[in-house]
Amino acid sequence: xxxxxxxxxxxxxxxxxxxxxxxxxxxxxxxxxxxxxxxxxxxxxxxxxxxxxxxxxxxxxxxxxxxxxxxxxxxxxxxxxxxxxxxxxxxxxxxxxxxxxxxxxxxxxxxxxxxxxxxxxxxxxxxxxxxxxxxxxxxxx
Amino acid sequence: xxxxxxxxxxxxxxxxxxxxxxxxxxxxxxxxxxxxxxxxxxxxxxxxxxxxxxxxxxxxxxxxxxxxxxxxxxxxxxxxxxxxxxxxxxxxxxxxxxxxxxxxxxxxxxxxxxxxxxxxxxxxxxxxxxxxxxxxxxxxxxxxxxxxxxxxxxx
Numbered sequence: 176x177x178x179x180x181x182x183x184x185x186x187x188x189x190x191x192x193x194x195x196x197x198x199x200x201x202x203x204x205x206x207x208x209x210x211x212x213x214x215x216x217x218x219x220x221x222x223x224x225x226x227x228x229x230x231x232x233x234x235x236x237x238x239x240x241x242x243x244x245x246x247x248x249x250x251x252x253x254x255x256x257x258x259x260x261x262x263x264x265x266x267x268x269x270x271x272x273x274x275x276x277x278x279x280x281x282x283x284x285x286x287x288x289x290x291x292x293x294x295x296x297x298x299x300x301x302x303x304x305x306x307x308x309x310x311x312x313x314x315x316x
Numbered sequence: 317x318x319x320x321x322x323x324x325x326x327x328x329x330x331x332x333x334x335x336x337x338x339x340x341x342x343x344x345x346x347x348x349x350x351x352x353x354x355x356x357x358x359x360x361x362x363x364x365x366x367x368x369x370x371x372x373x374x375x376x377x378x379x380x381x382x383x384x385x386x387x388x389x390x391x392x393x394x395x396x397x398x399x400x401x402x403x404x405x406x407x408x409x410x411x412x413x414x415x416x417x418x419x420x421x422x423x424x425x426x427x428x429x430x431x432x433x434x435x436x437x438x439x440x441x442x443x444x445x446x447x448x449x450x451x452x453x454x455x456x457x458x459x460x461x462x463x464x465x466x467x468x469x470x471x
Binding site: 225229230233236237240241242271278282284287288290291293294295297298300301302304305308309312313314315 | 317318319322325326329330332333336337339340341342343344346347348365366369370373374377381
């Protein structure tokens with residue numbers, strides 16, 4: 176497994192743990208009422224699971240397992256593009272995770288702008304990954 | 317990688333990009349309002365990502381990578397041996413899964429927002445028809461790959 180795929184998969188596992196820990200706290204909060212913070216984390220937690228865990232794991236496995244280019248010096252496609260997708264995806268996701276609870280508790284234009292930026296970063300990430308992987312969705316040779 | 321899986325993967329990546337662009341628009345909308353109707357497209361964002369991207373990607377991967385069916389299921393079987401792609405299961409059934417799944421996604425993605433905008437009963441009916449299509453898609457998929465969930469090297 177190449178280092179980039181390992182980073183994708185390990186990051187996905189980290190999100191899995193964080194999202195489940197948050198989910199556990201959110202469930203306990205129904206009983207013990209820790210903090211109103213937990214009630215505004217619902218969408219962020221959902222996105223940690225769907226984007227950070229499931230989608231990132233799928234991207235890491237695709238990068239690892241899809242047929243490689245035999246004729247090129249970079250058999251899995253440009254590393255720079257893979258790192259760009261990884262960076263944009265995780266910066267975007269973390270930015271959303273950090274800003275969304277504050278936005279939901281008291282909307283401010285600068286928070287809204289950061290949330291918009293997080294959306295742009297995630298869309299750039301998946302488009303970059305799509306460009307990276309598209310040519311590798313081909314028969315094995 | 318077989319053609320069937322390639323089509324599933326490419327379609328899945330297209331949904332991922334489409335779903336992420338919609339998600340981006342929802343987040344931009346909090347900063348620069350893009351119109352109230354935009355938020356009704358959440359009904360498209362969710363099936364694009366959960367079914368179009370994740371589920372379809374997993375199906376394509378399973379079809380590609382699960383152990384092949386044995387060339388001859390039973391020693392006294394007189395039917396012709398399975399060879400090559402036939403050891404993956406029924407390809408027509410896999411295409412049926414693809415068609416049912418994508419019709420189901422688009423019925424929901426198009427008609428749920430249209431119903432929210434217009435409140436026309438026809439759109440609600442078309443939206444609710446997505447459910448049977450999606451159930452049929454997953455049933456055909458599971459039936460097709462069930463026997464391939466087995467130990468490698470037997471048969």
